[in-house]
Amino acid sequence: MTLLSFVVALLLLQCAAAYPELFNNLAYRSPSLRFPTDSVLAHDVGALARRHTKRDGSTARYEGGLYFPYGIASGDPLADSAILWTHPVVAGGNTSLPVCLQYQTAKDDKITQVVDTGLACTTSDVDYSLKVETKNLKAKTRYYYRFSTVGKNSTSSPVGSFKTMPRPDDATVDKLTLAVFSCSNLPYGFFNAYRKASARTNEVDYFTHVGDWIYEGKAVKGALEERQFEPRIEIAHLDEYRQRHAAYRGKDENLRAMLQNYAALTVWDDHEVADNTYKDGSADSNNTKAGYVNGIPFSERKKNAVKAYYEWMPIRQVDTTDKLRIYRQFQYGKLADINMADTRQEDRDITDIYYNTAYVKSISNDSSRHMMSNKQRDWLSQKITSSSATWKVLAQQVIFNNPLTPGSNGTFDENYDAWSGYKATQRHFMQTISKVNNTIILSGDSHAAWAFDTVPVETMSAYDPKTGAGSIAVEFAGTAVSSTSSYGKNLTTSQYNARAQQLVRKNANLQFAEGQKRGYFVLTLQPHEARADYWGVVDNNDRNSDEVLVATMTVEKDQNRLKRPLNGGNNSTGGAIQGLEGYTG
Template identity: 30%
Template sequence: MRSKQAVVGQGAVADRGRRQFVIRMASVAAVMGSSGVLSACGGGGSALGGEMAAFNYGVASGDPQADRVILWTHAKTSSEQAVPLVWQMAADASFATLVATGTTSATVDSGFTAKVDATGLSANTEYLYRFVAPNNSVSPVGRTRTLPVGNVAEVKLAVFSCSDYPAGYFNAYDAATASGAQVALHLGDYIYEYKDGVYPPAASAVAARVSAPANEIVTLADYRARHALHKADPYAKALHARMPMIAIWDDHEFANNAWMDGAENHNPLTQGGWAARKAIASRVYHEWMPIRSPDPANLLKIYRSFDFGNLLSLHMLDTRIIGREQQPDRKIDAQGRDVADPAFLPYAFARGRHMMGSTQQAWLDTQMDASKATWQILGNQTVMARIVLPASVLAANLSAAAVTAYLTAKGTPAALRTSAQNDLLDPAKNPKISYNFDSWEGYPDVREQLFASAARQKAAGKKFAVLSGDSHNAWFNKLTLRDGTQVGAEFAGMSVTSSGFEGAFPPALFPPATLAGTIKALVDDIAYIDTARRGYMLITVTPAQVKGEYVYVSSVTASSYTTAVDTLSYAG
């Protein structure tokens, strides 16, 4: 089903100020009401030489389980001295009775970030938390929650991807803080690696949003500074303080169109070896994100699962770094042969490329087979559905003439078609080819294996859905085997700020409704697409269905906005 409604956004400057005021006052009141807390950190002004520690990037929590959750902050003085911290969790803002507490420190080795795994918690419970440093230094107060167990009636997830800082304000983050979501998911491109003025081009960037550092990030200091830029954003801080986040990386946390052994946006002659850059990027991601490291000895391994009682098993995948072989390229040689050249076809349909790696694939199969939950849901970076277009249309760069010719042939009764129209519909003469080989379309065999696993889950009485990011556009797609059997549905979200198809197809020349209608007519497995708006997805899971509310913000170039919602659902 599909419905629309317009609602007032939460992005007014006054409202933002109110939220920050409440968060800060809760922190101050909690500290003033506690006794003996500061001395536990060293006390007396001696530990930091009398200087207060600054918590400039707020607090965050993530990777909740039924009995634990990751807590994160950044604490620093003007020196390189380590900052000792006490972390505290309570059931109310007074922090009068602590349910959990411990010590940690923010050190130069971790870029002055601090992360702890708070254990021994109760399931399906909301907690407040904070960090306290010497000299009356206190962090903002954050709110987090643990996962439920047993029979669960409903789970709400706020799903994000592609938050490019210079492209606009993170209004989607702000809108989600009032959404009622219990957990945030970020499906990748939490940061972007580009030099300022490259993406988006300087002419398209929002004047108040300047990348730091200005250069393309390559070094340890560079990656830390870029993560800090995003964490300092007031809407990002408010979102992290409001709910736990489960995050996975995509390519821009490393470099554009990354794969195991390289990236389109990496030049080893000027930027050093890819392995070194990859190690730096993954290290900083683990420092700055509230993520539990499944294998501290191998920070490139981040795929993991989360169980929301018997309702939902969420499997977060890494389809980018740990097992992906190099993706195909539309231009295959110096002559630029592509879909217009017959030599392109064997290349386009090459079999056997790995997307996740055999180890991760086996892990996923085991996780889904063992799960007792009604829904098996994947958190995944790139669009998974069969988004393929006729070669005649791709070769003509989606020209109106090529699109019209194909759709006219498709709509003409077989007995009335001309020979030219029959040729257009003949898959041997006019095959359908992916518009984006960086997505799952570049890895068709692995996708078929995954869908076969989904079909096996369906036969066992489980339901299957996928949450995807990366494309910057909003999609609701059928997931089908090669024989056309549907095994699940894909809710693929629009970006937080990064431009979508409207960047390539200006709305003044290609009205979004017309463009969306054309793409739907060309691609059988697309049920819904929006090509021009930014925002996030609010995913509500019940035993009966997965409901996806595509929440669009009216603007990313101003910090005030309204929202509009399109709603679709899948019953499995």
């Protein structure tokens, strides 16, 4: 143990011994284990406890009524533990006292066979968020949990459920299923994708969101009141980010159901902070006076967003010296390693912020450009190349391949806000991936569905789109839960399909494209193959809309390319498939 680790551990033990109920609430802590007393991202639990300690040494507590309008959630499961979250609301107004809850984890949904329990408290300092780690669990087991008041007026939250992961060395695991989402924009339609997926409790193991969990913008003209942003302004202050998270939870029952039924594996994109973020700013904010939003410079805005995200999401602390790190790994036995990467917030060089596209294009190939820190790059490369799991999953935000898409002037170009704008980093990972078999890249951000054979630019001329020969991995990219299609607004079905056909004809390694339907995909990993089922909502303006299976893409073990014939040789129900549309260059 290093001296730093020893000091940190000692500080945490002292706090835990003196103030256990407050210390048990992870929301008070910094997202980084190495920065337990960060003045912006963490709270002095000792000072909080002293503020609420009575003369007899006991802790003052609120004992009135509570309710749970924001639901409950679990996340970041390991083989022996998981994070549990809730956000109680005081009946009839606010309180200056700590609100304390008992959490119970059980083998049954009646919470009679309790295997772990504890007490934790929360206060307005963390917006009444409450996060605990439930421990000493068995691997590969479904558990149920709830929160309950400990005062005179007994109230319980809904009962949630989650599965623990297998041990990393478990070679008997034969299946993992993830429901994969991105880009949930509250005013732009109902979260039907969450509703349909949350009903798949017998099919899906975990809920995976690769970013744009919330959006930071101002109120949307014409949106239904029940779907409108709160607050109505573009957000920048800590309480504004908290209110935005609360609006999402409070206004959408499908989001609450999803979080209640599954353990979440989440990572942020850009809109959890601002549009098209990079390390020094975003599309409309930076650290110059002219770039302040609501009087807040970008660096402070980013910390506010990160703190609110950490308070409201069931994610763990990470053991790192990087204060804003979120990247981490989950090992699902010997079947799969799931690497959650951050390509947006952590040390990203300037991106395309709309008015500088030509400049970013001109520097996109510079060897000095970074999409992430060297530390994350090396960590991720090491996790991929050293993995002994069958499948190496890279869950991240933006399109990894380099599709040419049409611009407003009729010409085609790459998206320089995605990996195409950071070609040195892209080349590094192309080289990394080429050293191993069975890498699967998961992407979001683009508001459209895609499936790629992943091919380095340098060897694209030798790639065969008919067979997939020359591909080194596959990329499955999902459409948005609700955000507007990147193909355009209010097009006809024929126009959407024509755009998809145009894309697959222009891009040899793009095997499937669809841009009309909002939805998600279900990734099923087995020892012999991986399969992505793309589900699309028929009408996202209808809160009860049905869904359709748009396409199924499969990759066989050690083949590193999509299986032919694509989609079983059938046309997709929307969009376009390469083998059926042809490639014209």
